[in-house]
Amino acid sequence: MKTAQKLKASAGEKLIMQNAETESHPLPPFLPEKTKVLMLGSFPPPKERWKMDFFYPNIQNDMWRIFGRVFFDDMNYFLTDNRQSFRESAIRSFLLEKGIAIWDTAMEVRRQKGNASDKFLEITRPINLAEILSQIPECRTIVVTGRKAADILSIILGVKQPPVGSYVETPFLNRHLRIYRMPSSSRAYPKPIEEKAAAYEKMFNELQIAISRKEIHTKNF
Numbered sequence: 168m169k170t171a172q173k174l175k176a177s178a179g180e181k182l183i184m185q186n187a188e189t190e191s192h193p194l195p196p197f198l199p200e201k202t203k204v205l206m207l208g209s210f211p212p213p214k215e216r217w218k219m220d221f222f223y224p225n226i227q228n229d230m231w232r233i234f235g236r237v238f239f240d241d242m243n244y245f246l247t248d249n250r251q252s253f254r255e256s257a258i259r260s261f262l263l264e265k266g267i268a269i270w271d272t273a274m275e276v277r278r279q280k281g282n283a284s285d286k287f288l289e290i291t292r293p294i295n296l297a298e299i300l301s302q303i304p305e306c307r308t309i310v311v312t313g314r315k316a317a318d319i320l321s322i323i324l325g326v327k328q329p330p331v332g333s334y335v336e337t338p339f340l341n342r343h344l345r346i347y348r349m350p351s352s353s354r355a356y357p358k359p360i361e362e363k364a365a366a367y368e369k370m371f372n373e374l375q376i377a378i379s380r381k382e383i384h385t386k387n388f
Contacts, residue, residue: 192211192274203265205310206267222270272293273319294323313352
């Protein structure tokens with residue numbers, strides 16, 4: 168009986184997947200003129216979960232808390248005063264200053280479950296990495312921010328994924344790239360935010376992007 172129920176459920180999931188509409192990426196890439204680092208996620212969550220018109224817009228996603236902890240010693244730095252949304256202009260200004268670009272590895276997807284989980288994303292069109300890199304000629308580092316993004320990029324580049332928190336190096340289109348695989352900022356990834364922030368801080372220090380928190384607190388965004 169249980170086997171029959173599982174088969175029925177599996178058939179239902181496949182039908183949902185087949186009937187799901189293809190969804191195109193709703194944002195343009197964020198590519199500062201002097202980009203040094205390109206951060207690639209998977210795909211934005213459904214629009215109803217957004218708290219701003221920018222990347223990692225779900226208030227339950229901790230990417231901007233991680234950035235706040237790393238650069239400002241304050242996980243709430245990029246949140247609004249009521250902590251219900253993000254300070255989008257501050258995030259954009261900070262990324263522009265640091266030369267950090269943001270984009271995703273999936274350009275078109277089908278949501279198998281209609282939610283924000285990478286696990287249930289069917290990628291129908293991946294990133295055109297060559298096209299993006301042509302727009303940021305000084306970039307030599309790519310950071311993938313989760314398993315789905317790492318899977319897609321490893322196929323495109325033909326490289327083995329490094330352990331979480333580490334990197335591999337590879338040639339691509341006449342430039343030498345360093346590829347970091349970082350812990351997902353999703354709360355579905357079972358690590359404390361402090362541990363995730365420590366991994367990102369290590370990476371940014373290796374890339375000589377992090378500056379002293381005393382220094383950065385004097386700046387206004």
